[in-house]
Amino acid sequence: MSDTHIGSRNNPAKSEGAKWKEARVVSIGKAASNVMGIRFAVPGWPGHKAGQHVDVRLTAPGGYMAERSYSIANAPRDAGASGEPYDVELGVELLEDGEVSPYLWQLKPGDAIELRGPIGGHFIWDTAMPDPLVLVAGGAGMVPLMSMLRIHMDSLNGREAGREAVFIISLRTIDRLLYADELADMQKKDKDLKIVITLTENAPADWAGYSKRIDAEMFEKELGRLKGSMPDIYVCGPTKFVEAAAGLLVALGFNTHSIRTERFGG
Amino acid sequence: MIINEGFKPKRKANEKLPPGQYEETGFPVLSLGPTPKIDLGEWRLVVDGLVEKELSWDWKEFAALPAEDVTKDIHCVTKWSKFDTKWRGVPLDHIMDLAGVSPEATHLIAHSYDGYSTNIPIEDIRAGGPGKAGSQAWVAYLYDGKPLEAEHGGPARLLVPHLYFWKSAKWLKRLEFVKGDKPGFWETRGYHNYGDPWKEQRYTND
Ligand SMILES: Cc1cc2nc3c(=O)[nH]c(=O)nc-3n(C[C@H](O)[C@H](O)[C@H](O)COP(=O)(O)OP(=O)(O)OC[C@H]3O[C@@H](n4cnc5c(N)ncnc54)[C@H](O)[C@@H]3O)c2cc1C
Numbered sequence: 178m179s180d181t182h183i184g185s186r187n188n189p190a191k192s193e194g195a196k197w198k199e200a201r202v203v204s205i206g207k208a209a210s211n212v213m214g215i216r217f218a219v220p221g222w223p224g225h226k227a228g229q230h231v232d233v234r235l236t237a238p239g240g241y242m243a244e245r246s247y248s249i250a251n252a253p254r255d256a257g258a259s260g261e262p263y264d265v266e267l268g269v270e271l272l273e274d275g276e277v278s279p280y281l282w283q284l285k286p287g288d289a290i291e292l293r294g295p296i297g298g299h300f301i302w303d304t305a306m307p308d309p310l311v312l313v314a315g316g317a318g319m320v321p322l323m324s325m326l327r328i329h330m331d332s333l334n335g336r337e338a339g340r341e342a343v344f345i346i347s348l349r350t351i352d353r354l355l356y357a358d359e360l361a362d363m364q365k366k367d368k369d370l371k372i373v374i375t376l377t378e379n380a381p382a383d384w385a386g387y388s389k390r391i392d393a394e395m396f397e398k399e400l401g402r403l404k405g406s407m408p409d410i411y412v413c414g415p416t417k418f419v420e421a422a423a424g425l426l427v428a429l430g431f432n433t434h435s436i437r438t439e440r441f442g443g
Numbered sequence: 444m445i446i447n448e449g450f451k452p453k454r455k456a457n458e459k460l461p462p463g464q465y466e467e468t469g470f471p472v473l474s475l476g477p478t479p480k481i482d483l484g485e486w487r488l489v490v491d492g493l494v495e496k497e498l499s500w501d502w503k504e505f506a507a508l509p510a511e512d513v514t515k516d517i518h519c520v521t522k523w524s525k526f527d528t529k530w531r532g533v534p535l536d537h538i539m540d541l542a543g544v545s546p547e548a549t550h551l552i553a554h555s556y557d558g559y560s561t562n563i564p565i566e567d568i569r570a571g572g573p574g575k576a577g578s579q580a581w582v583a584y585l586y587d588g589k590p591l592e593a594e595h596g597g598p599a600r601l602l603v604p605h606l607y608f609w610k611s612a613k614w615l616k617r618l619e620f621v622k623g624d625k626p627g628f629w630e631t632r633g634y635h636n637y638g639d640p641w642k643e644q645r646y647t648n649d
Contacts, residue, residue: 195646195647199445232463235447236444236450237447238448241452241456242462243450274453275453276452276453280447289445290445291444291445296633297633298629298631298632298634299475420478423476423477423478424478427477433477433479434558437475438474438476438477440473440474442521442523
């Protein structure tokens with residue numbers, strides 16, 4: 178796949194991205210047992226593309242500043258679609274000893290932080306891209322992929338099918354699944370979407386999905402049929418997971434240039 | 444500016460840290476796609492563009508070039524910095540002398556095995572630039588005394604530690620010297636064209 182259709186030159190948001198903006202919490206609640214969903218109203222938000230991220234900046238009373246990156250979970254069109262309007266939704270995993278994530282977890286509606294963005298011109302997807310869509314997430318790596326799946330669902334416009342899409346999700350335990358109800362709903366509405374979940378620890382006795390780390394057998398079974406159809410592939414999660422998943426995809430025969438990766442660190 | 448009441452720093456401020464960075468003791472990985480695995484038997488490094496003499500080394504020839512051991516702080520645009528990383532590499536200055544880079548050349552375009560490219564002004568890779576003694580940039584192939592691992596850019600990567608680390612192209616394949624700038628992969632995707640961490644030049648308009 179060429180990158181020409183996703184270059185930042187046609188990103189209308191580019192020039193806005195550089196400025197720090199005030200983001201006010203509209204709502205905050207668990208997206209999974211270990212991930213907080215936080216929705217912000219950001220005056221002057223220029224819109225974003227699925228897959229992009231923001232930089233968040235916190236300033237302590239003494240002037241000390243900390244910056245971290247967080248992916249955007251919402252479809253650009255979610256803003257104002259239902260309930261209280263918001264521009265940016267994040268999904269923040271709690272790292273107990275972390276500096277920034279515990280602070281973001283205790284935010285309350287009305288609180289403000291600074292952020293800037295949207296950022297990123299490679300790990301992005303648009304419904305105008307014609308090929309099948311493969312999403313592979315480790316844990317909170319689901320966040321930017323959810324933005325893609327959300328614009329995909331919007332693009333179906335009530336149709337039950339339209340684009341073959343596979344979402345492979347690897348989690349330690351099922352309580353760590355983000356957006357569980359919404360995913361179940363999507364699965365019902367879209368006949369061409371397949372959501373595959375694998376649990377790497379303590380799978381329940383009645384668990385019908387996979388219970389192992391991602392491996393060649395799983396990828397062959399779930400993705401092998403797409404080999405001839407040049408899917409656009411997005412892989413996101415902790416570094417080790419991304420390395421493993423991208424390696425499996427290349428070994429399976431997918432074109433290196435069709436695989437885009439985002440590493441969260443860890 | 445917003446003051447975040449109740450936000451308590453857990454890390455110490457450190458004058459070695461550029462703005463917006465935090466210290467990392469591990470070595471995270473950042474790249475645009477899968478890690479290419481390049482066999483040493485097939486590896487080559489090409490030097491071309493505005494040069495008197497095009498060069499092309501296989502691994503044995505390259506490893507025989509004079510190299511330097513350096514200890515440098517590195518700064519990734521995704522916010523982590525790592526102090527005192529130890530590398531061995533061939534100074535770019537030496538490579539430029541061997542190839543006879545034309546005085547007309549203004550930029551180095553580094554090309555990688557995965558199709559990645561990045562642009563760097565010549566004065567940022569020449570030894571003894573303004574206020575800078577010694578080499579500023581290397582083609583590195585040992586990290587911490589060991590062969591550079593594939594996920595960190597092995598067999599050989601560029602090392603330009605005074606710029607954000609995306610300029611230090613991994614899986615280096617070709618050094619092209621050109622007249623006039625030619626923004627590379629991230630530089631045409633929203634990231635800053637020059638990338639000075641001390642000026643926090645992360646994104647296009649910073
Ligand atoms: C482009 C990009 C997008 C990101 N998107 C998200 C997102 O959507 N949701 C999200 O929760 N995080 C995301 N991250 C990670 C995020 O930026 C922070 O690194 C993370 O929240 C930890 O920050 P902290 O201040 O709480 O911990 P820190 O004070 O930085 O310390 C945490 C320590 O744990 C390690 N660590 C860092 N990240 C992880 C990790 N993911 N897992 C395990 N250990 C880790 C670090 O090495 C560090 O030593 C993203 C990172 C990048 C680069």
